[in-house]
Each structure stands twice: as structure tokens, then as C-alpha cells.
Amino acid sequence: MSQKKIGRPPSPDSKHTMFRVRLDDESVKLLDECAEKLQTSRSEVVRKGIKRIHDDLH
Template identity: 45%
Template sequence: MIGLGNKKIGRPTDNPKDISLKVRLDNDTAKKLNECAKEINVSKAEIVRRGIHKFHDGLNKK
């Protein structure tokens, strides 16, 4: 690994996810989050991101 330095390794993206968020969930909400992620085969983080966008879109319509 000589010569790599601080270079990031991974897929290049136009929209890096560099902000981390920690949340506390009750069991029922965690179960729903897991079910959603499994049903559409995406990460829990992606479910949260989509939920935020959907909620925000609803705010703009008011």
C-alpha cells in the first residue's frame, strides 16, 4: 500500500455522504425501518434519506 497516502478508496460519487447522524429508535420504529430496507433491498440510511426527502417535499406543498 505504498504510495496511496490519504487517497480515499471506493466508488467515485457526485454526492458524497460525509455527514454522520446518530438516532435513537424504539423497538417498533427500528423494526419498521429494517422491514422497509429489506423489502426494497436498500440500506437503512437510504430509507432515512428517502423519508427526509419525502417529508420535505410535503412541506413545500403547503
């Protein structure tokens, strides 16, 4: 009898790399303010920041 996998299948754009970073209190405060204002997660703010800096460099 074959085992049936339970759960949602991974989406094509799934985020599989975890990146930890140390932040000072001021950076955490700024990150939280941005996330709240944009109504999104801290992770999404970081991803948008990386994309914006990358775009500015090119």
C-alpha cells in the same frame, strides 16, 4: 519522493455527515421492514423519508 494516496477518490455526492438517532424497538422493526422490502439500506430509507416529508411540506 511524493506520497501517492491509496484508495478510491471521494465521489461528488459522498455522504460525509453522520447523524445518530435513538429509536424504540417498534421503529427499528419498521425501518428494517422498509429496507428489506425496498432492498436497500437503513440509511437510504431514512434519506428517502426525509426527502418525502420535505417534498410534502413544499
